[in-house]
Amino acid sequence: MLIILFIIMMTAGCKTKENTEFTDSPIIESYLEPGGYFNLAVSRQIPFSSDVEYSADDIDNLAITVLYNNSSVVLTPLGNGKYADSSLIVTEGIEYNITFSYNSKNVSAYTYIPTKPVNMTQSATQIYIEKTDSTSGPPTGTMPDPVKISWDNADGSYYLVAVENIETTLVPIHDFGDEAPPGNIFKKAPTKSNSEEIRPMDFQYYGTHRIILFHVLPDYASLYDQNSTSSQNITNPSTSIVNGYGIFTGLNSDTLYIEVKKK
């Protein structure tokens, strides 16, 4: 009867492919800077469930092909999931594609190397900060003006400022009490602006600091979109990586120096 046929038609139908609980997708980590060797690292996700099976692929022995300027090269495994090619020097403006097979899927990613920051300037080359400690109360003198770092950014690219103390011994500006001393690097969040201010209280140590201005791509900037590690939502940063996670991005930088002196 027609009805029965209809019922069969509705309930039979094709079986859709079952999704799986845990997908063993590789994590790629690669920052390509002009002048450096082409290098990247591949790692595995850490699953939450203990009874997860990884794919049979050897993370240290993947055949990763780099395609650039109509030529290709297979990266040399260096162990611990690291790969490089000493003959392949990363060059500004060139687009790099990688491709390899992992867990029966074709993993691919692409990026290009952005331009070196142009007209990077600083409002001061040295700054005087009063030494304070918890016993002497709040600082009495006036704080110096922030140091303004400027650059050209006509196209609204992402830039990132990182400041690193390069002294061999670190001389703190104020004591840290019982807290662990901070690291020698601090950073600003990526910005689409053409300037960034470094406030005097950002500095933790006296001495020479290197100010690195990175010209980064949006996928790197998106790593900072996480509002914190306790994020309510899981947001995978936007990336060009297909069938994998991580970061595969090009960047370019320029460097200035600033001296932090005792007042």
Next chain:
Amino acid sequence: MFFFGNTFAQQQEYYFNSPGNICYFKYVCYTQTNIYNSIKQPFIFVLGKSGETANEAFTEDTLKNLQAFNNYMFVYLPNKGNNAHDKLQCLDAFASLQTYNYKYGHSNLFLTVNDPEISQSDISANGLNSIFKNVRLASPGTENISQEPSIKIADDFKETHIIYEIETKHEDVEYGTYYTEDESTESIENDQSVKPKKIYFGPPASYNFTLTGIVRDKSTGEALPFATLMIKGTTTGTSTNVDGYFTLLKVPSDTSVLIAQYVGYGNTGIYLTPQTPKKNFTIEIQPSTQNLKAITVIGHREDVVITDKSDVGTVKMTPRKLELLPNVGERDIMRSFQLMPGVSASNESSSGLYVRGGTPDQNLVLYDGFTVYHVDHLYGFFSAFNSNALKDVELYKGGFESRFGGRLSSVTEITGKDGNQNFFNMGADISLLSFNAYVEIPVGKKFSSFFAFRRSYKGFIYNKIFEKFNGSTSSVSSVPQGGGPGGRQMQDISITSYFYDLNGKLTYRPTDKDIISLSIFNGTDKLDNSSPMHAFSFGASNSDFSMNSTDLTKYGNIGSSLKWSRKWNDKLYGNTILSYSNYYSNRDRSQERTVTSTSGETTTSNNGVFENNDLKDYSLKTDYQWDIANFSQFQFGGFGNFFDIDYSYAQNDTSSVLNRKNNAILAGGYLQNNFKLFNDKIILLPGIRTSYFQTTHKIYYEPRASITFKITDKFSLKGATGKYYQFANRVTREDIMSGSKEFWLLSDGNSVPVSSSVHYVAGLSYEPDDYLFSVETYYKKINNLTEYSLRFNPSPLGTSYDENFFNGYGYSRGIELLAQKKSGKFNGWVSYTLGEARNHFTVYSDTYYPANQDVTHEFKIVGLYKYKRWDFSVSWIFATGHPYTAPSGAYSITLLDGTTQDFFTVTSKNSLRLPDYHRCDISANYKLLEGIKGDKRRRELGYIGFSVFNLYDRKNIWYKQFTIEDGEIIETNVNYLGFTPNLTLSFILR
């Protein structure tokens, strides 16, 4: 039934019914006095010998000439058929036919059967003993009993002289519900045959007329919507409209018998007489007093008596006697629907209906004409509808008609009580979970009012039970995976909150033709799901950490409708509704985190979700129905809506993620026509609905049609198809960490498109006496679904969260089986649904994946048993677990400054399943009855009900909540209600 008067000599000949009817025959009436219209004549029916015609029986009969019967009316019937049942089957309807004003009654109706094959047991089997005072049978072997008249016959058929009393039009209205405690053998199975007074027994005076009127509850005067009226012995019928009015075209004669049927009221016979008003005839029905009728849940089209509804997949319920079903402390109409096939029962957290793979927002909920956008109280454990305030509810599961629109899946049409029109009345229920009271105040004959109020509270026992079975039991299962991120901790949390609601309705009937009613509904919920988190020392952090989680939601509905209904004439009926509906929801799900450093410094920060949704719907609509002919009813109407929907969502106290304000006009109209063809064997309902949506500047056409074939009285086939559009959608905001939530948005024609669906429904039903078997299958294709997810950055420069709306499509299909025993001391039903709901959103997956509401198998069994004053019920539900998505792993990335950032990966969309859902509920109700002096019957004062929800304390999981703290995942199972007993005390004044 059809009559042709044909007079010759003294006897008169008539035809009963029309050709084609089983009960079509010619009969003969005869009196010695030639008086044919007396209402005081005794009657003798004469059934001829086997194979005899009425004329032959008349000719052979000698009783008619006896002096003893000189004032008697003789009626001669032909003897057709091969067995006793065939021969007697028409007698009941035939005798019933002529008896409204006949005051001489049962005592003066006699039957003589000249066929020796018919025995006393055949007479009983056809219920004729209750019609006739005396039945005289031909003794077996006696060939010619009627030719040997004796004194005995005159004695047997002796006239009982009764003083004729002038009929009082309005006898005392019996108030309330009455029961007889029948200690003897109950004849429960005769609920099909109502034996009212047969008081007119004479020839009809008019034929083929139109009867109009209203069906009411006898005790309260409430008009009964969607009651069914049938002409007995035929397939002709109609049903009342939402205001209780009906128009029955081509009633064969004014001695026809009508059968009124209404869920919970059983069948009532109405005996027309030539004196019956043809217009504004009031039919009053009441629940049967003799037998405690079981709750009757009937699939509308499946019911053999109902011929006017061509709806496919319709379920109808009345809140009356709803307490017989197991419940969570409240009689709940939406919960009861969830026990039917095709409506998912495993969503304790939603009173909204998941109909055939559709979501609750795809179900149009109309309450007295206005749309209700959110039907949940207390996380959906209760519905927003107080059953004390409701009169009638119908659910159209798919393929619904053109007069409804704006939804993709289904329609729930709710009619509120108008209030008692005769007397002041009130009632109250108190249970361990809520207090519920109502009052009905009539003013004069033209005005009635109804108010109901309900509020939940957490009483002592409630708390005790709740804490005992839902307390915070933490189970920690940390699975460190090589350090760093990884590992899960589990804990359970419980919930506290309250709700209240208010229903009011004022009804004014200035004339017989007009009804003006104002209906108001307000419901408010405050849900506090806050909990202190038992935070352990996380990872390598050397500072103390504590966290207070706030989860506060306040939401509610305010709705009102002003309705004017007018019966313009016998054939044209219309109503116009002006309405307003507002749904608002404010949610604060944030975590106040206090970190105490080793130096004693504390820092506090607020982090979380702040979500507000505000929907306003102003609407004006009008619906008309025009009974063109008895085979065709034309329905048409127009509507205009103004929607104003706002939504905002923020993740931190400072940053707003999404802020939308949309408003637009939606206007249009519809046409549909209900055809009944081939003696009502085929019912066809084609229609079209057209809408103009201001935002898209487009016109949307929705053609729809349904068809029903009645193959036999008991077996029917049906099918429906249609196109449906939805302009205001509830969008799912995907939240893997704390359970996805939904919010209402108006289509913007762009990132939130106008969604659409196409339905194909087919089914068949078989309904032998007391049972119902039905199979329905459906396929529903849905386009332009919208979800919101922050999990993906749609563009590399993705900083605008407005872009995070993703569109997809999906389908659902399934088959529903239902077997129901409809009456008897023990009754109930078994249902099974095999279903599949799949979505396809490219952003989540390149294949179809199970939709959030997907349930593969769903099995439900409901049993009801009555014993004296007790009603017992049990239900068991089994459903495949819902799909969900969970964090599946983690990874770290070293940033340019050398620090690392952790990220989390999730399973593919909805690839995990919660454990299967199952639960058993039981209930027992004891009726409180009050005896009345000199009356065998007892009036119902109320009842004491005891129920247990989740009898064996199954821990069914509602959703999983994940929080990440210092690289660890805390997985929290938020459970549904555990073992919850409840006691209900219900009183009614009348």
